[in-house]
Amino acid sequence: MAVDDPRAHIEQALRKALRQLVPASAEAPLVLERPKQAGHGDFSSNVALQLAKTLKRNPRELAQAIAACIEAGETIEKPEVAGPGFINFRLRSATRSGVVRQVLEAGARYGRAAGRRGGKVQVEFVSANPTGPLHVGHGRQAALGDALSALLEAQGYEVTREFYYNDAGAQIEKLARSVQARARGLRPGDPGWPEEGYAGEYIEEIARAFVAARGELADLEAVRRFAVASLRREQDADLQAFGVRFDVYYLESSLYTEGRVDEVVRRWTGNGKTYEKDGALWLRTTLYGDDKDRVVRKSDGGYTYFVPDVAYHVTKWDRGFRKVINVQGTDHHSTITRVRAGLQALDAGIPPGYPDYLLHSLVKVMRGGAEVKISKRAGSYVTVRDLIDWVGRDAVRFFLVSRKADSEFVFDIDLALQRTEDNPVYYVQYAHARVCSVFAQWGGDAACLPGADLALLAGERETALVRRLAEFPETLAAAAAELAPHAVAFYLRSLAGEFHSYYNAERILVDDEALRTARLALCAAVRQTLANGLSLLGVSAPEKM
RNA sequence: GCGCCCGUAGCUCAGCGGAUCAGAGUAUUGGCCUCCGAAGCCAAGGGUCGUGGGUUCGAAUCCCGCCGGGCGCGCCA
Numbered sequence: 363m364a365v366d367d368p369r370a371h372i373e374q375a376l377r378k379a380l381r382q383l384v385p386a387s388a389e390a391p392l393v394l395e396r397p398k399q400a401g402h403g404d405f406s407s408n409v410a411l412q413l414a415k416t417l418k419r420n421p422r423e424l425a426q427a428i429a430a431c432i433e434a435g436e437t438i439e440k441p442e443v444a445g446p447g448f449i450n451f452r453l454r455s456a457t458r459s460g461v462v463r464q465v466l467e468a469g470a471r472y473g474r475a476a477g478r479r480g481g482k483v484q485v486e487f488v489s490a491n492p493t494g495p496l497h498v499g500h501g502r503q504a505a506l507g508d509a510l511s512a513l514l515e516a517q518g519y520e521v522t523r524e525f526y527y528n529d530a531g532a533q534i535e536k537l538a539r540s541v542q543a544r545a546r547g548l549r550p551g552d553p554g555w556p557e558e559g560y561a562g563e564y565i566e567e568i569a570r571a572f573v574a575a576r577g578e579l580a581d582l583e584a585v586r587r588f589a590v591a592s593l594r595r596e597q598d599a600d601l602q603a604f605g606v607r608f609d610v611y612y613l614e615s616s617l618y619t620e621g622r623v624d625e626v627v628r629r630w631t632g633n634g635k636t637y638e639k640d641g642a643l644w645l646r647t648t649l650y651g652d653d654k655d656r657v658v659r660k661s662d663g664g665y666t667y668f669v670p671d672v673a674y675h676v677t678k679w680d681r682g683f684r685k686v687i688n689v690q691g692t693d694h695h696s697t698i699t700r701v702r703a704g705l706q707a708l709d710a711g712i713p714p715g716y717p718d719y720l721l722h723s724l725v726k727v728m729r730g731g732a733e734v735k736i737s738k739r740a741g742s743y744v745t746v747r748d749l750i751d752w753v754g755r756d757a758v759r760f761f762l763v764s765r766k767a768d769s770e771f772v773f774d775i776d777l778a779l780q781r782t783e784d785n786p787v788y789y790v791q792y793a794h795a796r797v798c799s800v801f802a803q804w805g806g807d808a809a810c811l812p813g814a815d816l817a818l819l820a821g822e823r824e825t826a827l828v829r830r831l832a833e834f835p836e837t838l839a840a841a842a843a844e845l846a847p848h849a850v851a852f853y854l855r856s857l858a859g860e861f862h863s864y865y866n867a868e869r870i871l872v873d874d875e876a877l878r879t880a881r882l883a884l885c886a887a888v889r890q891t892l893a894n895g896l897s898l899l900g901v902s903a904p905e906k907m
Numbered sequence: 908g909c910g911c912c913c914g915u916a917g918c919u920c921a922g923c924g925g926a927u928c929a930g931a932g933u934a935u936u937g938g939c940c941u942c943c944g945a946a947g948c949c950a951a952g953g954g955u956c957g958u959g960g961g962u963u964c965g966a967a968u969c970c971c972g973c974c975g976g977g978c979g980c981g982c983c984a
Contacts, residue, residue: 450927533983691978765919
């Protein structure tokens with residue numbers, strides 16, 4: 363019986379060879395890579411290249427010496443030396459295809475880091491002000507944040523998804539005044555229209571609803587409550603339609619009412635980290651890498667926004683989150699240094715790199731060859747709801763998470779509208795539906811699949827598929843560690859592509875029972891892996907399309 | 908001006924703590940359904956990896972300069 367973990371097997375063999383040959387360097391770190399080219403085997407080690415310099419030996423000869431120490435067995439073939447000194451390992455086909463059985467046994471758990479405890483993690487994302495509907499930038503954040511959360515859960519973390527609601531402050535004040543003015547019949551730009559008021563149509567809708575509910579227009583506080591409640595409802599409905607749920611909604615106003623903002627300032631001052639200048643209170647953030655000190659309390663007595671921001675992060679720490687990831691737009695990157703500095707200045711033992719950030723570039727929406735400007739204040743922007751209505755939730759989620767977070771995103775509405783079938787999500791979903799269709803056609807009992815003779819899966823395309831399946835767990839681990847959910851989308855694209863090729867080249871439901879069973883087992887493993895990956899991205903895995 | 912990020916095929920983008928990548932999709936062109944779903948497959952053309960240096964046995968990948976683009980540089984949030 364071949365081993366279940368070929369990587370560990372090869373590492374052991376390699377380590378043993380090193381101890382024999384170069385005892386002094388035998389404990390050097392071993393990195394086994396997956397060669398990109400199929401001809402280079404299943405695993406590759408560059409250890410000879412790494413050691414060549416310190417040992418002052420020819421890398422290729424060293425590699426050959428190491429390879430000569432490793433014998434072929436039932437798990438691997440005899441390793442080969444290639445290029446400047448790589449040692450390439452090729453698995454026996456039964457070893458390689460053993461992953462099929464692992465997938466079938468693990469089911470929905472395949473790809474997850476079994477038995478690992480990562481501790482508590484909080485992922486904060488979206489955190490939109492309740493001053494308007496969610497725009498496509500929020501959509502990107504929702505897709506990224508939710509996928510990242512799922513990835514971290516798969517790595518054994520206990521994840522809390524959190525939405526920080528700014529329900530206090532000037533933006534909300536502006537919202538209330540805008541609604542009030544609108545209800546009084548004013549339009550944006552009219553004399554008496556509030557400074558930088560919100561001009562979107564939703565303001566008028568809220569104003570009409572407020573009047574219809576017989577609200578007292580002169581009561582600005584009542585208008586504020588009504589407008590905030592109304593927009594929160596709308597945002598919640600949009601998020602629900604997007605398939606994103608939050609565990610905690612944290613209200614900024616509670617930081618004030620619970621005295622947490624004052625407490626932060628007291629501690630800074632008590633630690634001697636503040637000073638008075640020009641009638642304001644300043645924090646010495648330059649002690650922690652900021653390029654200038656920051657105002658804490660303005661000369662008018664109010665706090666600057668970053669104080670509640672720090673107070674909020676203190677609650678994260680106090681709630682026991684030692685790992686926190688904030689998903690935000692790159693336009694917020696300057697706040698990173700400030701928030702971290704504010705936390706440092708508390709002398710509370712919070713590490714300098716706390717919290718982590720996943721920053722994403724803005725989404726540029728193109729329509730009719732022109733950019734649609736995204737701006738809350740302008741009021742004319744594409745909303746998450748628009749995107750969902752146009753191309754469907756699955757396509758929006760997959761698309762928005764298919765790109766590196768820090769690359770600028772061009773979302774072509776016309777393309778999405780006219781050619782939805784070009785969206786890569788359908789390609790992946792189609793592979794899943796195809797497998798389902800094969801099984802429907804077959805109509806047999808899937809219980810026989812785990813007993814399939816997997817050594818029969820030795821064809822070129824079967825080898826490629828099986829290798830790809832084996833990469834899934836490490837792909838997820840890397841994506842989680844690098845905060846890079848897009849890697850999952852690219853992986854699924856590749857897996858689906860290899861399945862489509864296989865499907866077109868080979869018939870699954872052949873007459874030979876043993877071969878048919880083996881191929882069905884492979885298909886079942888592909889289906890399971892596709893479903894697991896899509897699930898992480900919040901995308902459905904349909905049986906029919 | 909300063910800081911961070913980004914320049915890879917016509918277009919949209921992967922690859923980037925060196926070596927075993929010049930890559931994917933799309934678009935263009937040509938093939939493949941009497942046979943498990945053609946929303947698919949196979950094949951072809953298409954790029955000095957912005958540019959100029961540097962380090963190395965080896966650079967799309969690391970370092971520096973320049974050019975081009977994005978985002979920040981408030982006693983706004």
